[in-house]
Structure formats: structure tokens, C-alpha cells
Amino acid sequence: MARTPPIPPRPPCRLYLITPPAIPDLDAFARDLEAALDAGEVAALQIRLKEADDATVLAAVAALKPVAQARGVAVILNDRPDLAARSGCDGVHLGQSDASVAEARRLMGPEAMIGVTCHDSRELAMEAAEAGADYVAFGAFFPTATKATTHRPEPEVLTIWQETVEIPCVAIGGITAANAADLARAGADFVAVSAAVWSHPQGPGAAVAEIVAVLTVNP
Template identity: 70%
Template sequence: MAAPLCRLYLITPPRLDDLAGFARALAGALEVGDVAALQIRLKDVPDDVVAAAVAGLTPVCHARDVAVILNDRPDLAARLGCDGVHVGQSDACYADARRAVGPDRMVGVTCHDSRHLAMEAAEAGADYVAFGAFFPTTTKDAPTRADPEILTIWQETMQTPSVAIGGITPQNARGLAAAGADFLAISAGVWAHPQGPAAAVAALEAEIAAGVAERPA
């Protein structure tokens, strides 16, 4: 999932009570921006609900060259044919996740505000490392607060792509893009945007472009 500059990485809301309606909103959002991946992150739901979400959203994503990443569950990611899995520090370890999904699917790892954790994940073979939270977020409990400097240091010293996550909106995305994030992972900042998801993605694209332009030559 390497990126030349900075791209969007969307995350679903924690519940999808109207899967068909969300699929339409997702399609509209994907049409207006450069989105690299959609992470399906559904909390406290049965496996069959996750499977239905994967089945309903994967065609929307794949038709637009967007990867489908499943949160937390390497076993389900492999069984459902997802493009990858994202694991947190309290979920399956990288090695177990890699064994479950095989060599050809992506494995991303949450590293909070720790370059040490990120270096361990990168050296083990993670396809990307995720830092955060950078801003207050209501989407999930965020045990750490990361400084944008970690993105700059990471970009200057490591090859493994970095994902910035946590409370990102069109109003604060520019600084993270300027700091060196390869991807901005966003949930409520898109789906709860007052003008709708497509407007949010369009605004984010403009802010990302402005931020990338601010990076040192």
C-alpha cells in the first residue's frame, strides 16, 4: 500500500445499521477522491454481520481500486477474502496475523505514539504502521496522543508507510500531510461531515494537497 505522497484511508463507523445506504454513500465518496483503502471496523457485532459488510462493501471498493482492510480479525480477513487486516497492540500480534492472512495480504499495526513499537512492526514486515491519536476522537478510546513530529521523523528514517489516525477532519488534516504522513485514516471526519461524505473527501483532498506542498523540498 505504498503511496507517493499522502492518500486517504477511510474507516467505517462502528455500526452500519443501513448497509445498503452506507454503500451508496461510500461509492459517492470514493468517486471524488484518491482513497487507498477502506477499513471495516465494526464493534461488538456477530461474525455474520461483519461478513455481510465485507460482501456488500468489497465490490464498491474494488470497482474503484480501493483495498478492503478488516479490523482486528486476521482469521475473518483471510476467510472473507479481504485485502488485509489491521491489528492493534491488544489484538493478534503481527506474526500471528501474518500467518493467518498469508504473504500476499496486507497487515497494518497500531503503534500509538511509539517509534519503538513501529520499528518492531516494520522490521517484522508490517505493510504500514499507524500512529495516533493526533486529535481528540469519539470514534474509539485513544490511550495516547501523538505529536506530528513522529510522522516527520518516521518519513525521514524509515521506508514502511505511516498512517496518521485519530480525530482527523478537513480542518486539521493539512498539518499531518505536511508532517509526512503517507495516509490519513478518517472515520467520523468523513461520515459525520455536515455536508456529507463526498464533500468531506473533496475538502480533505484539497487540504492534503496543500499540506504536501508545504513539505521541505
């Protein structure tokens, strides 16, 4: 009788960085980004500048994309698949009121990485997966000053998703080195972090090193 092959272990949870909501000094932030990315393994950088005009967003991508891509970090633009395609980003992250996955795919092509915010809803996540999203994001798991949030999912949503669906899930919202490991153990494939990195008292490099360390020790 043929033996059932063992189920391969789940890859360790990885860090997904998100920029601050505004970047007044691109040169200074590019140096901070270099320090962050050199301090530990980062899977992706989302450029998230919701209040900025198109020219400011494109300038940010032009300054930050080379820093990230030189280190093997995927560059994801928030909300705007048109600007993501125009500026050569690796992907786009869509909110529920943004373009559809199909429209983003049409604009960016088959190789682009497309993620979708799904708040606390497995139903929205399933719809995104069926539409062809490459990952879904649940949150905000904890209070956050980065953006206004109304949804507060339980970590169980990550566990259920991990057990039933193949595409990766991202945990977002108020994540720090103190709580990242709990979400990783619950089933997050990635933890998305913003303020805890850019506002760290010892700098972004120290923050990334701390978070990567807890994800490595507590897979």
C-alpha cells in the same frame, strides 16, 4: 566522479477511510460509500466494527468490498485476520492486543496488507516493521468521538519515522480537512478519517473532496 542520484520526492499523502463503528443499514451505507469513493482518490477502506459479531462483520465485508475494490480501493478488516482471510479482504489492521503480524501473515498470505496500531510509540512501530508489517499507524493526534483514546502523539513522530524508516505511516484520530494537511507535511503517508467523512453536513462525497483537495494542495 559519479554523481549521486537525486532523492525522489515523497509520494503525496493519501486518504485512508474507516467505517463508522456501527452500520445499521448496509444498503444505505453502501450508497454513502459509493459517493465518498467517487468524490476523490481513496487508498484504502478499513471496515471497523468492533462490537459486531462475526456474521455481521462478514455481511458488511460482502456488501462493501465490491464497492471499494471496483474503484481500486484496498479493503482492510480491523482486528480479525481470520475473518479477513475468509472473506477475501486485501489486508488486516491489528491492534496491540490482537494477533501477531506473523500469525496474520500465516493466515492471509504474503500479498496481504498488514497494518499495526502503534499509538505514540516509535519502539512499537519498529517492532511491527521488523516483524513484517506493511504500515504502522500513530494516533490519536486529536480528540475523537469514534473510540476511546489515551495516547496523543506529537506530529514530530511522523517526521522522525519518515526520515528513518521506509515502510509507510498512517496518522489517525480526529482528523478533518482543517488539520489533515499539517499531518501530511509532518510526514504522514496516509491520513485515516472516519467521523469527519460520515458525519459531514454536506455528505461523505463533499467530505472526501475537501480532504483530498487539501492533501493535493498542501503535500
